[in-house]
Structure formats: C-alpha cells, structure tokens
Amino acid sequence: MGSLGLMNRNNGHRLGITEPISLGGxxxxxxxxxxxxxxxxxDAGLYESQEEAVGREEVLGRLDQAVKIWVKTISRAKGLNEQLVQEANAKIFTFGSYRLGVHGPGADIDTLCVGxxxxxxxxxxxxxxHRMLSEMPEVTELHPVPDAHVPVMKFKFSGVSIDLLYAKLSLWVIPDDLDxxxxxxxxxxxxxxxxxxxGCRVTDQILRLVPNIQNFRTTLRCMRxxxxxxxxxxxxxGFLGGINWxxxxxxxxxxxxNALPNMLMSRFFRVYTQWRWPNPVMLCAIEEGSLGLQVWDPRRNPKDRFHLMxxxxxxxxxxxxSYNVSSSTLRIMSEEFQRGSEIxxxxxxxxxxxxxxxxxYPFFxxxxxxxxxxxxxxxDDDLRKWKGWVESRLRQLTLKIERHTYNMLQCHPHPGDFSDRSRLFHCCFFMGLQRKQGVPVNEGEQFDIRLTVEEFKGNVNMYTLWKPGMEIRVSxxxxxxxxxxxxxxxxxxxRPSKVTWVSRSSEPKVSGHAQDNSPEGKAVSNGADDGRKRKQVDDSLETNLRNAKRLAAVPPSTGGVHEGSPPVSIASSCSMKFDSMNTHRSEELRTEKSENNSPDSLKNMKNLVEVSSQSCQANGPAKCSPPNESPPAAADTTNSREAENLAIEKIMSGPYVSHQAFPEELDELEDDFESRSQDKDSRGNNKGSPVESSKANAAGPVPSTNESASASGLYANGNLEELEPTELVPPLSNVTPAPVVQKPLIRFSFTSLKATGNSS
Structure with missing residues (x-):
C-alpha cells in the first residue's frame, strides 16, 4: 500500500510523511x-522461554487445523458438492503483540480466522x-462475545490465552497464500x-514502515x-493500548x-513532550481508497474534530x-511524558x-x-461477563464527572482491577480524585456527584445479559x-525508602536503589508516596475545553435511571471534602513547552513542512557526534536540542485545521446508552420487576435550598468526610448557560444496590 509520504526502506529513502530529524548513527x-x-x-522477565515459544506455535497449528475442519463441516452441511467441500478452506492470522514480536510470558495471542x-x-x-471448540478437552474458559464492537471468541487452548476474531470474505475459496x-x-x-x-492489516503495515524492526521491537518492549x-x-x-504505543x-x-533503543527512548519522550495535541501522529499519508470507506479526516467528519490525541x-x-482518550487521561500522559523526558x-x-x-507509579x-x-x-462466568461490561463503561463515569463539574474535579482511573480473596466472585476498580490545579478555592464549597454516579449505575444496569446477583457499588x-x-x-x-524522581528543578532523591525485577505490568508501587504529586500541565487543550464549554454547554442526559430487580438500598451516605492536596503546580516549565502549547500556534497549522535531512545532519542531536564513551558535552547538547526542537515544531505543522475540542464523546456515549436502552426494551425486561427512578435522580446539582440543610448535617456525622472545595458550574438543562450566581456544594454521596459490612 503506497502513499505520497512513503518510500522503500531497502533503497535508503525515508519512511514516513516527513524527512527524519536525524540520520546520525x-x-x-x-x-x-x-x-x-x-x-x-x-531481568524484568519480558522474554518468554524457548519452550513457551514452541508451545505457542503448536497451539496456533492446532487451531488452524480446527478451523479447516470446521469450514469443511459447514460446507458439507450447507449442501455444497464434494469438490467444493474439499476446496473449502479457512486460515488463521496473528496480529497484536505476538505478530509484532513484543509479547511476553503468559501473554494472549490475538488471532483472526478468515473464512x-x-x-x-x-x-x-x-x-x-463454538460447539466444536467446547467439545475439545484442551479448550477451556470459552467465552463468546458476539455483540462486541469487534466480535470475538475468547478461550484458552492448552493453557494459552486466545482472542479469536472472524472475517468473512466475498471469496468462495480462501487460498493458502492469501494476502x-x-x-x-x-x-x-x-x-x-x-x-x-x-488489526492484522495495521500490524503488518507497521512492520513495513519502520526502518529497523529489531530496534523498533526493543524500544516498543521498553515503552510497554x-x-x-x-x-x-x-x-x-482512556489511556493507550498496545497498538497505540x-x-x-x-x-x-x-x-x-539509525538510532539504537537507548536514543529512541529518549527521543520518544522529547518529541511527545513537545507534541501539540490534537495534531495527529501518522506513519504515512492517509489514503482515500476506492471502496468508499470512511477514513479519519477532521476537515470532513465533524466527530473527528473532537478527538483529543x-x-x-x-x-x-x-x-x-486512540478515540478513548479524555482530557484527564491526556493530562496524566502528558505529565508522564514530561517526567520521562526529564529523567x-x-x-x-x-x-x-x-x-x-x-x-x-504509586497510585494509592x-x-x-x-x-x-x-x-x-x-x-465465575457471570463475574467475567459483568466485569467486562462494567470495565467498558467506566470511561463513561470519568467523562460524566468531568463534564458535570466542568473539569473542576479530575479523575485518574487505575488501569487494573483488584480482587478481595475473602469474598467470592468479587472485583473492584479505583479512580483517584483531585480538584483542578490552579483554581481559587473558596471555603465551604463541595462537589456533588451523587446523581452523576446514580446515572452511571443506571446505565451499567441496562446490560442486556444481566442476571440476578450482578451488582455494582460505588463508594x-x-x-x-x-x-x-x-x-x-x-x-x-x-513507607520504605526508594529511588524517587522529584522535579526538573531539583535532582532525584536517591534513598535506595532496590531493583524492581517484577514482570511487565506491575503498576502498583511496593513503596509509599514518593513525596510529590503529578505536575499540572497547563496546555492549550484544557484552555480550549474550558472555553468551548462556556460557549456551548451540552445538557446532561435526563432520562430515568433503570436498575435491576434487586431492590435499591442505601449502603452508606458520605460527603467528603478534599483535604489540602500536596499537589502544587510546577514553578518552572520549559519555555518551548509553553510556546508549543499556545492556542495561536495551533491555529497557524497550514502546510506540511518537511525537515531536510541535511539541516538535521548539520544541527543534529549530540548523539550523532563521533563515538565517545561519555555523554555529550553540555553546550553541544543544548545546541543540538534546540535544533531538534525546531525540527519537531516543523513536523507538527500539518494540513489539518486546528479546532477547539471538548468531550463530545460524552454525547456519543449517551447516544449509545439510549440505543442500548431501546434494544433492551425491545428484548423485554429479563430482570424481573425493574426499579425506575424519577428524573430527579438524573445527574445534576442538588437545589440550593436543600444544600444548606444538607451542609449542616455533614459535620454532625463523624463518618461523613468532605471534599476539598472548589468552584462548580451546575450542569445545564438547556443550551444557554445560566449565570453563576452561587457556588453550590461539592458533595459526594453514593448508594449501592446492596449493603455491605463496611461503610465508606
């Protein structure tokens, strides 16, 4: 698949839509x-053993045999003549981390069956x-998901986790050499x-578009x-997955x-710290194609204009x-890129x-x-299905909290889940909460997201495969x-001592160098707080979000909240006030960071500017200098870094018109919620007698007349904790935003479907 900005790797020409920043070795x-x-x-255990690699190959071979038998079986059952039955074929392809060659021990294999x-x-x-696989003794934990955005069959084959997709082509016979x-x-x-x-087409194209596959694989392992x-x-x-990285x-x-993984890691952080989102990252020019399929283009497709990253x-x-990225997760990733660049x-x-x-990262x-x-x-089977559904909807909770508090309350979702072994068929997720940095704090103000949470729970409980016992509790x-x-x-x-990175303005505090040899994916620190909070990245994106919301507020969904047959009971009622956060905005950000993040620079994107390799050679990075065992001199490093910064700036000058972005995806989520509700209604309610809340339970502010009374009771109950106060603009019920005449309570109070022993 050719493109205007793509040349062959083997003839020494460039790959990508611009010239390289540096050709230095x-x-x-x-x-x-x-x-x-x-x-x-x-040492971190990222490479599988030879025995495991051979086992995976054998599993893929067995799976390929199984689908070939399957397609012949159904061909005969459909009355095809014997010649067509013998010619009938299906083929297994791999993609994802396994196809890219960056999978680790115990990782699943993404596979595609073409029929x-x-x-x-x-x-x-x-x-x-599905029936054939269920009868095979080596297949366990078979879980079909036919209603997913990309329908998939999940199972374990001889202990190896498999995600199997299906593609039906318009061919009568699938050739073994299918491309x-x-x-x-x-x-x-x-x-x-x-x-x-x-998935397969993207994976294969990535491998064609990188100059050195081995260096790409090592660097990708590092970044994962x-x-x-x-x-x-x-x-x-709402962060990035394998294909995004x-x-x-x-x-x-x-x-x-021509860089090795060490330099590629450093340049990764340097480039994406300076990157002005929502400028797109592209490996090649976007092709229109001849089949009429829609491609990403914010100039033509309005929804594409609201993608943040x-x-x-x-x-x-x-x-x-990366359409799942929200303003909160983009902020968190931007801070992490900055930290990586500094280190x-x-x-x-x-x-x-x-x-x-x-x-x-010490999340807790x-x-x-x-x-x-x-x-x-x-x-277990119900929990697996319920967990997958709830996890897919958690992003909606993050987005709703952001919108209903106008980004004053920021959410940080933990990407994993946890299980309490003392409880059967249980797991839980966590989100960190903090008020927006740099916003004036007025005493006595609180966030109230009780109705937002109730709306989210009502959404989750519309699950079409809901069964008695599937419950959710938010606290x-x-x-x-x-x-x-x-x-x-x-x-x-x-709170043991450990290596801690503080900030750019101060050197890292080294209290110990305990090597962390845990396998890939360990995200919870064994240590305690590293003495710092995330730095605030005050970029143009958040300014655009704030301005866009002030000009055009989108009313929240006001539909009723439907819950399942289990009666709704109040497990706990808690209001909380953010204590004084030890999160301080960084005093010093690099000059180029603030310049690159200015709204004016975003609006000046006109033409795609190519960076000449000659100029990059002349002003290339310090690591392009003649071999030297020691790091480059400081002066040379500064000069070359300035040249690189200019080159990165030019690369981001693209053909796409800048735009103000705000979480329009929330409306898409609510549209999805409405369509699922209609679908569930058409199927009939299989939960028994539903409990329907009044519209007053939709997410929104508590009337001020009740808030003062509620506030008086907040301090009387020793179990109730308050959130750190900050200004809140109430959600709107119409397009025209109402003037802010008061600063309502920012109160947290959550209910659950079932009371538990512990009260929050």
Whole structure:
C-alpha cells in the first residue's frame, strides 16, 4: 500500500510523511546504554522461554487445523458438492503483540480466522465453531462475545490465552497464500469484517514502515513496560493500548532511523513532550481508497474534530486508534511524558538510571480521595461477563464527572482491577480524585456527584445479559482507608525508602536503589508516596475545553435511571471534602513547552513542512557526534536540542485545521446508552420487576435550598468526610448557560444496590 509520504526502506529513502530529524548513527555511549537497557528487560522477565515459544506455535497449528475442519463441516452441511467441500478452506492470522514480536510470558495471542462467503459469523462461527471448540478437552474458559464492537471468541487452548476474531470474505475459496494487506480484500465486506481485518492489516503495515524492526521491537518492549509501570497502559480506561504505543514508537523510529533503543527512548519522550495535541501522529499519508470507506479526516467528519490525541492507523481505512482518550487521561500522559523526558536528560548527565525511569507509579499514595467501584456476581462466568461490561463503561463515569463539574474535579482511573480473596466472585476498580490545579478555592464549597454516579449505575444496569446477583457499588474511600488487598501480598507498605524522581528543578532523591525485577505490568508501587504529586500541565487543550464549554454547554442526559430487580438500598451516605492536596503546580516549565502549547500556534497549522535531512545532519542531536564513551558535552547538547526542537515544531505543522475540542464523546456515549436502552426494551425486561427512578435522580446539582440543610448535617456525622472545595458550574438543562450566581456544594454521596459490612 503506497502513499505520497512513503518510500522503500531497502533503497535508503525515508519512511514516513516527513524527512527524519536525524540520520546520525549511534555512539559508543548509546551502544553501552542499549546493552544495559536490554539486560534490564531480561531481568524484568519480558522474554518468554524457548519452550513457551514452541508451545505457542503448536497451539496456533492446532487451531488452524480446527478451523479447516470446521469450514469443511459447514460446507458439507450447507449442501455444497464434494469438490467444493474439499476446496473449502479457512486460515488463521496473528496480529497484536505476538505478530509484532513484543509479547511476553503468559501473554494472549490475538488471532483472526478468515473464512469464505458461505461461512457466516452468527450461525457458523459463533454457532458451529463454538460447539466444536467446547467439545475439545484442551479448550477451556470459552467465552463468546458476539455483540462486541469487534466480535470475538475468547478461550484458552492448552493453557494459552486466545482472542479469536472472524472475517468473512466475498471469496468462495480462501487460498493458502492469501494476502490480506491488499485493499481488494475489503471488497463487499461488512463492517464487522472490516474492523476484524483491521488489526492484522495495521500490524503488518507497521512492520513495513519502520526502518529497523529489531530496534523498533526493543524500544516498543521498553515503552510497554514503562507505560504499565506508570499506569498509563489501558485503552479501555482512556489511556493507550498496545497498538497505540506501537504507532507512537514507530513514528519515532522513522524520525531517527539509525538510532539504537537507548536514543529512541529518549527521543520518544522529547518529541511527545513537545507534541501539540490534537495534531495527529501518522506513519504515512492517509489514503482515500476506492471502496468508499470512511477514513479519519477532521476537515470532513465533524466527530473527528473532537478527538483529543489522534494516533492514526496506517492501513486503509485509516482511523483514530486512540478515540478513548479524555482530557484527564491526556493530562496524566502528558505529565508522564514530561517526567520521562526529564529523567532521560538526567541519565545523560549520569544523575539517574533505568530504575528511576521505570519506577512504578504509586497510585494509592498519589491522591487523598478515591472512588471504589465494587462489582459482584453469582459465579465465575457471570463475574467475567459483568466485569467486562462494567470495565467498558467506566470511561463513561470519568467523562460524566468531568463534564458535570466542568473539569473542576479530575479523575485518574487505575488501569487494573483488584480482587478481595475473602469474598467470592468479587472485583473492584479505583479512580483517584483531585480538584483542578490552579483554581481559587473558596471555603465551604463541595462537589456533588451523587446523581452523576446514580446515572452511571443506571446505565451499567441496562446490560442486556444481566442476571440476578450482578451488582455494582460505588463508594468514596480516603487514602488511609484503601483496602489492604490492593497491595502486593495483601500487606500495606510501611513507607520504605526508594529511588524517587522529584522535579526538573531539583535532582532525584536517591534513598535506595532496590531493583524492581517484577514482570511487565506491575503498576502498583511496593513503596509509599514518593513525596510529590503529578505536575499540572497547563496546555492549550484544557484552555480550549474550558472555553468551548462556556460557549456551548451540552445538557446532561435526563432520562430515568433503570436498575435491576434487586431492590435499591442505601449502603452508606458520605460527603467528603478534599483535604489540602500536596499537589502544587510546577514553578518552572520549559519555555518551548509553553510556546508549543499556545492556542495561536495551533491555529497557524497550514502546510506540511518537511525537515531536510541535511539541516538535521548539520544541527543534529549530540548523539550523532563521533563515538565517545561519555555523554555529550553540555553546550553541544543544548545546541543540538534546540535544533531538534525546531525540527519537531516543523513536523507538527500539518494540513489539518486546528479546532477547539471538548468531550463530545460524552454525547456519543449517551447516544449509545439510549440505543442500548431501546434494544433492551425491545428484548423485554429479563430482570424481573425493574426499579425506575424519577428524573430527579438524573445527574445534576442538588437545589440550593436543600444544600444548606444538607451542609449542616455533614459535620454532625463523624463518618461523613468532605471534599476539598472548589468552584462548580451546575450542569445545564438547556443550551444557554445560566449565570453563576452561587457556588453550590461539592458533595459526594453514593448508594449501592446492596449493603455491605463496611461503610465508606
């Protein structure tokens, strides 16, 4: 698949839509640091054993045999003649981390089954193939998800986790040498098939568009480990998933085609710290194609204009792979990119090491207030389904809280889940809460998100596969009351000393160098608070969000809240006030950061400017200098960094018109909620007697006449804790925003479907 900005890797020409920033090769310093990095990855347990690799290959072979038998079976059952039955074929493809070559021990394998036109998805794939797999003794935990955005069958095959998608092509016979990278493969394909094929096509295209596959793989392994340790690896939570990180790393490899992983890591943080979102990250030019499929283009598609962090897939039809990112998660990731950039600079001056960069983020020490979302079910199968559904809707809770408090209350979702082993069929999720930085605080003001939470719970309980026993409880918990089961070994840490990165203006505090050799994905720190809170990144995005909301407020959903047959009972009522947060805005941000984030610079995007390799060579980074065992001199580093900053600035000058973004995706979520409600109504209520709340229970502010009375009771109850006060603009019921005449209470009070022993 060619493109205007793409040239062949093998003939020495560039890859990507711009010239590289630097063509310089590695120094001896880079070689040594890369060896250290590769050892760090091995010690962290990121590579599978040869025995496990062979086992995966055998599983894929068995699975391929199974689908070939399946397609012949259904062909015969449909009355095809014997010749067509013998020619009938299906083929297994892999994609994701396994295809990219960056999977670790125990990772699942993303697979795609490609079948002929007469093998249907509903009847044959989720019917006959599901039956065949269920009868195979080596297949366990078989879980079909036919209603997913990308329908999938999940199971374990001889202990190896498999996610199996299905693509029905318009061919009568699937050849063994089928090339799914050709656009013609999409001819007459339904939407689910196009989405299912997309994973394989994107993965293969990424490998074609990077200059050095081995360096790409090592760097991607590093970034995946870093993202999981820092708690920003999760597409469903609003952060970035595997494909997103792969695309970001691939773009850095294009910009520094001859760099080793050590330098690619450093440049990753440097480039994306300066990146002015929502400028898109693209590996190649977006092709219109000849099949009429919609591609990502904010100039034509209004919904594309509200994507906050566009990372565009390289295969036709190109689309934004990171549409789940919200303003809160973008802020968190921007802060983490800044931290990574600072540490990499310190490493060049021998003031930090890999332990500092990969230090796990102490999520349960970073905030003083959290939301705890507990879910329970009657058995393991129900819990797996219920957990998947609730997890997919948690992003909606984050977005609703952001919108209903006008971004004054910021949410930080934890990307993982936790289980209390003392409770059967239970798991829970957490969100860190803090008020927006830099906003004047007026005493006595509180956030009230009770109705927002009730609206969210009503949404969740519209699950079409709901069964008795599936329950959800949302509660507020203080940091000191975080349950012990979230910590490793179920033991709350006693604040041991560890390596801590403080800020750019001060050197890292090194109280100990305990090596963390835990496997990839360990995101909860064994230590305690590292003595700092996240820095506020006051970029143009949040300014645009605030201005857009003031000009055009979107009313929240006012539909009734439907809940299941279990009676609604009040488990606890808690109001909380944010104590004084130890979160301070950084006094010093780099000059280029503030300049790059100015709204004016976003509005001046006109033409795609290519950076000449010659100028980059002349003013290239310090690591392009002649070999030297020691890090580059400070003066040379400063000069080359300025040249790189200019080159990065030019790269971000693209053809897409800048726009003011605000969480329009909330409306999309609410539209989805309404459509699911209609779908559930059409199916009939299978929960028994539903409980329907009045419209007064929709998310919104409590009337001020009741707020003063409620406030008087907040302090009388010793169990009620208050949130840190800040200004709140009440949600609007019409398009014209009402003037702010008061500062209503910001109160938290949550109810649950079932009372539990502990009160928050």
């Amino acid at each position: 590695p120094t001896e310093y880079d070689v040594n640091k890369t060896r250290e990095l590769e050892k760090y990855l091995r 002929p036109r007469h093998a249907t998805r509903e009847e044959d794939f989720f019917g006959e193939l 799914i990278s050709q656009d013609s493969i999409l001819q007459n394909a339904d939407e689910q098939t196009v989405r299912s094929l997309n 480990l870093w993202a999981k340790r820092r708690g920003v690896y999760s597409n469903v939570s 792969a695309l970001l790393v691939a773009r850095i490899c294009q910009l520094y085609p 566009p990372i565009i897939t390289p295969a036709y039809p190109s689309m934004n792979s 990499c600079e310190a490493m060049e001056a021998n003031k930090a090491d890999w332990d500092t960069l990969f230090e796990p 020490e970073a905030y003083k207030n959290y939301l705890q979302i507990d879910i329970t079910a009657e058995n 507020h918990v203080k940091r000191r009351n975080i349950p012990n089961f979230v910590f490793p070994g179920g033991v709350r840490p006693s």
